[in-house]
Amino acid sequence: MHYNLPDGTYKKNPVRPLIEDLDELPFPDFDLFDYENLDRSKNFTAMVMLSRGCLFSCTYCGNSQFRNIYPNKKKYCRFRSPEKSIELLELLIKKYPFIKFIEFRDAIFNMYKEWFYEFMPMYIERIHLPFNCNLRFDVLDEDMVRMLKEGGCYMIDIGLENGNEEFRRKYLHRNMKNDMLIQQAKWFRKYKITALTYNIVGLPYETIELSLETIKLNAKLDVDKVIPNIFYPYPMTILEKTAKDGGFIDPSVDPNDPVQLRMPQYPKYDILYIAYNFNKLVKKYKAIYALSPEEAAKKEAALDKKITSKHYPRKFLYKTAKAKEDAFIWAKKTLKKVSPKLFIFLKNKTMKEVRQ
Numbered sequence: 611m612h613y614n615l616p617d618g619t620y621k622k623n624p625v626r627p628l629i630e631d632l633d634e635l636p637f638p639d640f641d642l643f644d645y646e647n648l649d650r651s652k653n654f655t656a657m658v659m660l661s662r663g664c665l666f667s668c669t670y671c672g673n674s675q676f677r678n679i680y681p682n683k684k685k686y687c688r689f690r691s692p693e694k695s696i697e698l699l700e701l702l703i704k705k706y707p708f709i710k711f712i713e714f715r716d717a718i719f720n721m722y723k724e725w726f727y728e729f730m731p732m733y734i735e736r737i738h739l740p741f742n743c744n745l746r747f748d749v750l751d752e753d754m755v756r757m758l759k760e761g762g763c764y765m766i767d768i769g770l771e772n773g774n775e776e777f778r779r780k781y782l783h784r785n786m787k788n789d790m791l792i793q794q795a796k797w798f799r800k801y802k803i804t805a806l807t808y809n810i811v812g813l814p815y816e817t818i819e820l821s822l823e824t825i826k827l828n829a830k831l832d833v834d835k836v837i838p839n840i841f842y843p844y845p846m847t848i849l850e851k852t853a854k855d856g857g858f859i860d861p862s863v864d865p866n867d868p869v870q871l872r873m874p875q876y877p878k879y880d881i882l883y884i885a886y887n888f889n890k891l892v893k894k895y896k897a898i899y900a901l902s903p904e905e906a907a908k909k910e911a912a913l914d915k916k917i918t919s920k921h922y923p924r925k926f927l928y929k930t931a932k933a934k935e936d937a938f939i940w941a942k943k944t945l946k947k948v949s950p951k952l953f954i955f956l957k958n959k960t961m962k963e964v965r966q
């Protein structure tokens with residue numbers, strides 16, 4: 611806290627240490643919200659967080675910077691104990707029996723193996739509601755995926771971010787081998803869990819060729835859903851500094867511009883083209899990888915060449931894809947306003963397909 615002193619100066623208090631044991635905290639007061647009318651409640655879903663913080667230090671994420679401000683930063687990543695976590699969930703579903711699904715919003719649900727292996731059997735026995743959660747590849751093992759399935763996990767979200775191993779390690783501080791990612795993604799297929807990846811496009815020093823590697827890695831992982839995000843340089847993060855040092859931050863760029871960096875090797879409209887066509891391109895490469903290896907190699911090279919050619923109308927294709935997406939968003943908003951019941955019905959129908 612900062613406060614003004616009578617002499618015109620101000621005093622800055624030191625940051626309070628973190629509460630290290632989350633079990634000391636009471637359970638959330640659900641009555642603070644109109645719980646029945648939350649958007650998620652209408653889909654019979656409760657959003658829950660059993661932890662705070664994250665152990666990792668990805669350069670684009672605010673977590674490592676938040677961690678650094680605390681005097682006891684080694685305790686930044688904390689979970690409620692498995693027993694208290696289950697009690698919280700029991701309280702929630704007793705109070706709101708209409709809740710049929712749980713959405714765990716913890717940064718990384720499989721952060722601590724010990725916690726996970728103690729929590730899951732209790733969840734299976736005492737809660738057993740279908741759920742989705744965020745995972746991280748390099749702390750994952752097959753038993754975890756099997757146990758997630760046993761507990762009712764129907765979908766996982768997982769960060770892939772960039773498809774080039776070396777680039778990912780150097781600029782994002784995510785040290786994971788592509789072979790390992792491909793191997794681990796097979797477990798989601800094996801246990802029939804929908805897999806969704808998060809990806810970033812337009813990172814400092816990235817090129818369109820590197821973005822294609824991200825698209826192709828998603829295709830090789832054969833994931834069900836992909837979310838491409840355009841890089842935004844969050845203040846005080848390592849990657850913001852990298853972008854500044856590289857001369858990619860132009861102060862005249864509107865902070866609401868979807869593309870913040872101005873990079874000669876990866877122009878704005880190429881970034882937008884990739885972001886708006888990401889899903890479609892993953893599907894195209896997936897279809898190619900289903901062919902025989904010789905045919906796949908030929909078609910892959912031809913598609914790479916076409917997309918990266920200087921004559922390819924990327925700006926036009928971005929605008930077409932954007933117009934389509936805008937129309938879809940408009941239709942969704944209008945339906946929600948005009949016929950909220952039909953909107954909820956359709957949303958539940960889509961979710962039902964994912965949850966099967």
Ligand code: SF4
Nearest residue numbers: 664666668671673717
């Ligand atoms: S693993 Fe996720 S939450 Fe943790 S630092 Fe990386 S991006 Fe942030």
